[in-house]
Amino acid sequence: MIKPGLKIGILLTLIVVLPSLFFSAYEISNLNKNEVVIDSIYSSQLESILFSVNQYSDDVVNGWANQLDKGKYGLEKEMELLVTKNYAIDAFYLIDSVKQILLPKEKITADSISKLSHQLENALANNKGSIERLQQYIKSGYQKIGVLDFEMKGKSLFAFARAVDTLSVETVFLLVDTQKFIRENLGPKIQGIAQDQFFISVIDKKLNTEIYSNVPYDDVEKNIQQRREIWLFPDFDLGIQMKGNTIEDLVRERTKTNIIMLIVMDLILLLGAWFVYRNIRQQMKLTQLKSDFVSNVSHEIRTPLALINMYSETLEMGRLSSEEKKQEYYRVINTEANRLSNMVNNILNFSKMESGKREYHFKESDLNQNMLTIFENYRQHLYKKGFEINFKACADLPLIIIDKEAVSEALINLIDNAVKYSGDTKRIDIVCDKNSDFAFIQVIDFGIGIATKDQPLIFDKFYRVTSGDLANKVKGSGIGLSIVKHIMEAHKGQITVESSKEKGTCFTMSFPLQ
Numbered sequence: 001m002i003k004p005g006l007k008i009g010i011l012l013t014l015i016v017v018l019p020s021l022f023f024s025a026y027e028i029s030n031l032n033k034n035e036v037v038i039d040s041i042y043s044s045q046l047e048s049i050l051f052s053v054n055q056y057s058d059d060v061v062n063g064w065a066n067q068l069d070k071g072k073y074g075l076e077k078e079m080e081l082l083v084t085k086n087y088a089i090d091a092f093y094l095i096d097s098v099k100q101i102l103l104p105k106e107k108i109t110a111d112s113i114s115k116l117s118h119q120l121e122n123a124l125a126n127n128k129g130s131i132e133r134l135q136q137y138i139k140s141g142y143q144k145i146g147v148l149d150f151e152m153k154g155k156s157l158f159a160f161a162r163a164v165d166t167l168s169v170e171t172v173f174l175l176v177d178t179q180k181f182i183r184e185n186l187g188p189k190i191q192g193i194a195q196d197q198f199f200i201s202v203i204d205k206k207l208n209t210e211i212y213s214n215v216p217y218d219d220v221e222k223n224i225q226q227r228r229e230i231w232l233f234p235d236f237d238l239g240i241q242m243k244g245n246t247i248e249d250l251v252r253e254r255t256k257t258n259i260i261m262l263i264v265m266d267l268i269l270l271l272g273a274w275f276v277y278r279n280i281r282q283q284m285k286l287t288q289l290k291s292d293f294v295s296n297v298s299h300e301i302r303t304p305l306a307l308i309n310m311y312s313e314t315l316e317m318g319r320l321s322s323e324e325k326k327q328e329y330y331r332v333i334n335t336e337a338n339r340l341s342n343m344v345n346n347i348l349n350f351s352k353m354e355s356g357k358r359e360y361h362f363k364e365s366d367l368n369q370n371m372l373t374i375f376e377n378y379r380q381h382l383y384k385k386g387f388e389i390n391f392k393a394c395a396d397l398p399l400i401i402i403d404k405e406a407v408s409e410a411l412i413n414l415i416d417n418a419v420k421y422s423g424d425t426k427r428i429d430i431v432c433d434k435n436s437d438f439a440f441i442q443v444i445d446f447g448i449g450i451a452t453k454d455q456p457l458i459f460d461k462f463y464r465v466t467s468g469d470l471a472n473k474v475k476g477s478g479i480g481l482s483i484v485k486h487i488m489e490a491h492k493g494q495i496t497v498e499s500s501k502e503k504g505t506c507f508t509m510s511f512p513l514q
């Protein structure tokens with residue numbers, strides 16, 4: 001059969017702990033999913049920003065082509081206008097009609113013209129296919145500006161075809177200073193898009209160095225999150241990063257906080273469930289102890305009552321002839337009646353204590369005298385039971401403030417226990433002593449002793465040690481020591497125990513002298 005405590009534990013786990021753990025696991029896995037979704041939304045947002053920068057540079061170059069082709073002042077004049085407005089354009093080159101290079105004079109010196117024209121010739125030979133394709137496009141009515149392979153450091157070569165008349169097509173080449181284009185044409189756009197939210201930089205792929213950024217390179221630690229090639233300049237990449245905490249950081253931080261909160265919540269729940277479990281188990285134990293108490297007390301009351309009954313009936317029937325025997329029977333009746341009255345008093349005092357109604361009457365008293373009276377009262381009785389009982393008074397003990405009745409009650413409880421749990425060595429020492437702060441009363445026996453694990457528990461109400469032959473046989477209610485503890489607390493003192501199994505026990509009541 002499953003123990004009731006275990007049953008409650010299993011029930012609590014099933015009702016409270018498991019659902020919350022499942023919920024937490026579900027939430028944590030969802031948080032991870034959310035993180036992935038947010039991450040991908042964020043990536044596509046960065047991607048679209050880079051796309052728009054790319055798109056813009058394409059638009060700029062196409063705008064040039066459009067102006068050159070359709071501008072109202074004719075090709076050459078438009079070239080001049082374009083060059084003066086755009087410092088990135090180094091030169092134009094026309095083929096198929098006149099083969100000429102048009103240069104803004106201040107940009108390229110005359111002696112490099114021949115070198116340039118040679119490089120352009122080479123480029124034309126290398127990009128034949130691309131140039132033919134551009135011419136093909138214009139014949140189908142679609143103008144496109146294309147970027148050509150060009151081996152000149154820092155320069156890019158663009159080309160577009162234009163229809164001169166219905167029969168002939170010419171190709172216009174634009175030699176562009178790449179870095180100038182990036183700084184002057186792309187720069188403002190990048191600044192506009194990035195504003196205060198992003199770092200956008202242009203990176204030279206071969207050297208892996210940044211050649212432009214909306215925030216100067218050394219200013220910030222950059223950790224580029226997305227890189228995309230610039231369509232017009234395949235040797236360069238655009239890189240982007242969010243300023244401050246990135247969305248990934250924010251999501252990660254939030255996820256971390258949520259996970260911590262869930263774990264803390266689970267721990268609190270587990271702790272709560274454990275407290276409830278412990279409380280219920282304690283209550284069940286107490287209920288069990290109470291029911292044991294009732295059966296123990298009934299049993300204890302029954303024994304003296306049966307003796308009184310038996311002895312008084314014998315006396316009543318007049319069966320005893322000897323006066324001596326009669327006296328002995330009276331004594332037994334008296335002793336048993338006293339025992340009963342002690343027991344009932346104990347229970348009444350305990351019940352008053354429990355309801356907080358017990359009152360104490362403190363007076364200056366002589367503790368030695370108090371103990372001596374009890375010792376005298378008990379000596380005869382214990383002697384008859386075969387006990388050796390010793391009493392040692394305390395020298396120079398001042399008067400102390402105590403409730404005499406209550407202290408006697410506590411001492412009697414301790415002596416009763418010493419008698420009950422003494423076994424074969426029937427000796428009890430009652431010792432009074434003092435130090436500078438406390439007066440002590442010790443009740444020492446040489447009986448069965450108390451196991452270390454039970455020692456902290458014996459002062460709890462209804463607690464009884466039931467292991468061991470004698471402890472099991474001896475009847476008791478389990479309230480004696482809790483009464484002693486209550487009395488000592490009322491005196492601002494304490495009760496302590498030292499004991500070892502089969503050797504004996506020493507209970508010490510300490511009373512503050514001040």
Ligand code: ADP
Pocket residue numbers: 417418421445447448449450458463464465466471475476477478479480481482505
């Ligand atoms: P009880 O009515 O059972 O004696 P108490 O509260 O007086 O109840 O004591 C609690 C338990 O402490 C006892 O059941 C007993 O096991 C143990 N105990 C108390 N005094 C002694 C002692 N002098 N020697 C050994 N065990 C003792």
